[in-house]
Amino acid sequence: MVFSSRVFAVVFVAALGLGATACGSAAPPMATHVDAERVARRWPGTTLADLNRGRRLYRSRCSSCHLPVHPKRIKPTDWPGHVSEMSIRAHLNHDEKRLVVRYLITMSSATHANNKSASAKP
Numbered sequence: 001m002v003f004s005s006r007v008f009a010v011v012f013v014a015a016l017g018l019g020a021t022a023c024g025s026a027a028p029p030m031a032t033h034v035d036a037e038r039v040a041r042r043w044p045g046t047t048l049a050d051l052n053r054g055r056r057l058y059r060s061r062c063s064s065c066h067l068p069v070h071p072k073r074i075k076p077t078d079w080p081g082h083v084s085e086m087s088i089r090a091h092l093n094h095d096e097k098r099l100v101v102r103y104l105i106t107m108s109s110a111t112h113a114n115n116k117s118a119s120a121k122p
């Protein structure tokens, strides 16, 4: 049924949005074109699709033991060390690790929108 699945999709997306604002650590933020511009300055050739591949890996591989830590909770310069340490546990290969690190560093250094709750934390 097309109608009910569309309703479901809308409710689902709304629930995700609420989750992201209510609890910054549950769902890692989506990368936007603003993030893509920033990552391309730092690592030329890296795209928005790469960032969101990193996000998907981060969500799927880094949240089996604990909730994914919000990117802003850790300083950009500290992320590579955490990911190196955790990538053994998460069984990330070299390319996957690189995508996750680029996503986390980029989102950690974001200054725009949706991260008010995260920056209020200690």
Ligand code: HEC
Binding pocket: 058, 061, 062, 063, 064, 065, 066, 069, 074, 082, 083, 086, 087, 089, 090, 092, 100
């Ligand atoms: C097999 C379980 C497991 C997986 C998978 C895992 N972690 Fe962890 N993580 C832990 C445990 C246990 C701790 C706390 C103790 C420690 O640091 O060893 C932790 C702590 C952390 C911390 C420190 C949190 C803080 O507030 O200081 C970060 C950051 C982190 N993990 C990131 C990641 C990332 C990124 C990944 C994916 C690459 C990942 N974790 C995958 C078990 C896991």
